[in-house]
Amino acid sequence: MEKVAHSFRAWYIITIGNRMKFSHTRWTMNKLKLFLEKKAYNMRISSLVATNLAGSGHPTSALSAADVVAATFFYGMKYDPRNPDNPNNDRFILSKGHASPILYAVYKELGIISDEQMRTYRKFDSVLEGHPTLRFSHTEAATGSLGMGLSIGVGMAKSAKMDGRDFHTYVLMGDGETTEGSIWEAAEIAAHYKLDNLVAIVDCNRLGQSTETIHGHHLKRHEEKWHAFGWKAIIVDGHDMNQIMHALEKAREVEHHPMVILAKTIKGKGAPVAEDHLGFHGKAFKAEDMNDILKHLETEYEEAVEFDAQAYAKENPLPSPPVRPEGSESELEGSSDEEILMHDPGYEVGEKVKTREAYGHALKELGSRSKRIISLDGEVKNSTFAEIFEKKYPDRFIQCFIAEQNMVSMGVGLQRRGKLPFISTFAAFFSRAHDQVRMAAVSTSPLRLVGSHAGVSIGEDGPSQMGLEDLAIMRCLPQSIVFYPSDGVSTHKLLQLMANYNRGISYMRTTRMATPIIYENNETFEVGGCKVLKQSENDVACIVGAGVTLHEALKAYEQLQGENINVAVIDLYSIKPIDAATLEAVGKKAGGRIITVEDHYLQGGLGEAVSAALNHTDFKISCLAVTELPRSGKPAELMAWAGIDAAAIVKKVKK
């Protein structure tokens, strides 16, 4: 699998540091320091020019980080820049995504990005976007919504531990974003799992977008928090290369704890007009200022500017590329292009099964089909039934505790390192991590999400626990698919489809109460499909339901039959994509009268999806859905109250 790195200039340079660590003299260290300062100097120039040409961007946020980023890539990290897929590469995540110029600048120094490409920054046809996305092949994960990078790093570091790989993961954060709670969710989990292969760097440049950060330059306040959360911490002058190099070495030595490097920096470092001043965030420098700034840089870094980096690189022998440690072949790695197949389940028609429990059993079987499949839980495994998977595969089950934001972004990190994470919690609590799910979609990271306890039909626990907007918030993600199975068989089959869907987020909604099995075990399902369960030559309407309301629709069908009223019934198990063709064909035969019924708020749910899919027809569509704030009560009482039960459907048909 692993290619051997070719010999080329960039390669000399980046791993020199690793060699130097073991045998450096004052003389070589001083040269190395000059070399790193030269790199940082070049990166400052690149960042300034790129943002100036783009006419927008965040140069001052890049300038404060130039020195730590140069040292991290050219001294701290061990990786093969020509082969980003090398599974032994160290990883770097730019959590402060607005500082993207510094990321692109370092890849320019590595010979990955050309001078010309660098000039396309922020342009429509360029892969060098305003905030990093995966359109640039060396981006580990899309960032730009702050406070997520550390969770992604936790996922990558955890993946390394699971696979017995010894690569390190580096995450660069801004000090401003450390007020995001998600950072502390990640910090907690990283310490809990003793991720000593995770290195966080906080670029403490004191200034946010519009005001001073909460701790300004009081780095001790930062240090106390990281210590309290179980991390090793070291404070350095973020513009003193010796201190940064020392900290990076310490970070590779520490054991049993993750480590954070708190770098005291100056926002806009190198551009005197902006240095340590508010009012320059997200502002590119104008042409008229550029000459002064570039001149100042030349004098401030005079020694480094004159240093011959190429000659220095030539003098040093080629080191070996990163390799996986002897005999550490992991049990948990599988091929990434396998199609994952499952046996048919063993349910009996009519048997009552909770779809959330069917999920647990199906996930367990999936686990036997691919070593890459893992389960993440937000401390509700006995409600979502993820515990069934845990019992069989404890080493592929990750307890993320009550911290949904970290759980989702951690899933992105695990997925990027080759895992297939199935993440389950209450449907309602995915709303807690919607920004993380949104950014996972921007990363085109195929997370598998399963939300239980959907709708008013959960009963007595009340509205805070009812997932009533999950279909809406999962549908409005690019390339997402959304399933809502009504029985154990469809749950089983749809989960297999999710395991094989790699183009984006897949979401399944499960039901708390047990519902009867309606499908034979060999029934087949597809992405974008639906099932026509009842149809006749003289249907007066077509009822479209899914999950718990499908069973209400079937009850209504029986009652209406008793009164010699025929209706068609469709199981819309795939809410997105939606089978518009079948809906239209069946609807037409039913006189163009369609009634949708769902245990979800009206907006963004099944009814609006059907209304939009058929908005080119002359059908008369009525939507039965939850329209008011629910309360505690018995499931049946609440479904009657909401007007989404069999009685409400019968009433609507008769109207």
Next chain:
Amino acid sequence: MEKVAHSFRAWYIITIGNRMKFSHTRWTMNKLKLFLEKKAYNMRISSLVATNLAGSGHPTSALSAADVVAATFFYGMKYDPRNPDNPNNDRFILSKGHASPILYAVYKELGIISDEQMRTYRKFDSVLEGHPTLRFSHTEAATGSLGMGLSIGVGMAKSAKMDGRDFHTYVLMGDGETTEGSIWEAAEIAAHYKLDNLVAIVDCNRLGQSTETIHGHHLKRHEEKWHAFGWKAIIVDGHDMNQIMHALEKAREVEHHPMVILAKTIKGKGAPVAEDHLGFHGKAFKAEDMNDILKHLETEYEEAVEFDAQAYAKENPLPSPPVRPEGSESELEGSSDEEILMHDPGYEVGEKVKTREAYGHALKELGSRSKRIISLDGEVKNSTFAEIFEKKYPDRFIQCFIAEQNMVSMGVGLQRRGKLPFISTFAAFFSRAHDQVRMAAVSTSPLRLVGSHAGVSIGEDGPSQMGLEDLAIMRCLPQSIVFYPSDGVSTHKLLQLMANYNRGISYMRTTRMATPIIYENNETFEVGGCKVLKQSENDVACIVGAGVTLHEALKAYEQLQGENINVAVIDLYSIKPIDAATLEAVGKKAGGRIITVEDHYLQGGLGEAVSAALNHTDFKISCLAVTELPRSGKPAELMAWAGIDAAAIVKKVKK
């Protein structure tokens, strides 16, 4: 405004503690301790019986908290239980909402809830829901999604500071929920604003729903974190009344810092079968176990059981009710039933104005109309233009830093204490707090939310910064209203409507780029309205846009006019509620052909809203919207790429 408390038994009891603090002897203290233990005993019985009768609920989570809750209400707090609206009352928020029986049990001891009512727990007609909601008049805020109570408390404590009131706010959390990052966002802000009137209590019962909590009974680990975040902390045995009373006294004495009481407790305390055992979370005890448990309680709390609480209460003199400190009348309190009016703005038709900037100016004027109006910012005030308000009313502007979750729940706390919070950040970043917004809706808390930088039209910053799902996630909230103004005048007028909308969440979406003023300053707008800007006798289609796309629709109109093609154009500034009648009337005249165009993903946005509103008609509706993951580029390039610009509209009309 403030009623004087009537004399009644409960009243004697609850404030006794406050008197005792100043003059207690060992004798009186011992009696007081017995009195509090008796209350805790009664509350345990009530919690056990209520959950047993309901057949569901979380008795073990209530039992661990019984002693701290009894001491907090009957010793620590100063309030008038008969008058929950008394603005000087101390406040109690049950962040661990699943322990609701203990909240109802204490109000039963206070004479607010009858024995009979207590037996309706979790029933459809009862206000005593599974997790507390405002249907029970003494609930401060709906809880049940964990990790939000502290932020709500921060809002209440901050409100007290703003108004010069000296009430304290108490928040009871579980240890499990302290892994939620939102807790640490709140902890940070509370310390930053020196909220020494905020008292957090963590019920450290060691056990979560499905596994042990991350720190188990290592309370020192909790203490270190709270200290590092700037809090005073004290560890107590949560079942030792003397220790709890001492801690509650300390909490009232501490200055300049919020304080947390870390209570080491036993889950299920009092029910031997469940005490400190996993597997009993969220399980009501069965009838057959109840007798043993009740017998055990009688012996365990024998001395307290025999104590005559009524006699004790009679012996004590009636204290004065809580009063506001002399001469502390606040400048920031206004009448809560005022209608808030504004002058017309001073824009000129054709003038180019950013709606986000118009928001800043309108908010500033609103500030002059009501002292209750405040502004909360997530460190983007110079992008949302909330800074215009801050400059004029710095003491009504709250910087919440980059912590959107806390910002929203803090808004609920401020709103509950009489403020009208306007909360603004990037539209995309409200997805970070969607669970908090969802729970604010469950609290029927009328937060005013304003999201800037909507859509691909923001340009170069790329997809992470583009609000493309905000309409979907705001529409699917019960009683929410959603506005999307297209110019400065409508922004100004719609903001006034938001200021006067008190039935739920109101959301406004603003645009980054400047758009021309199209309305006269005296134009009127309404909740659920729209504007027919163009209409003729021979329209071939009706184009429905809002915000930035409305201007594209108007450009398309001009181009089509040049080719003698007439179309109607509607400004759908109110996305929810939606003016179905006007859409239908205008659509019918336009041959039933409607084209919607929006800078938002297709799902849950304007197009689906229109499709659903007209799903009973035979109209042919086409939706132009963003359907793929965007990228960086110029606004015009991106709108062309997405197919939502004038050219795309013209093309669609011709088809």
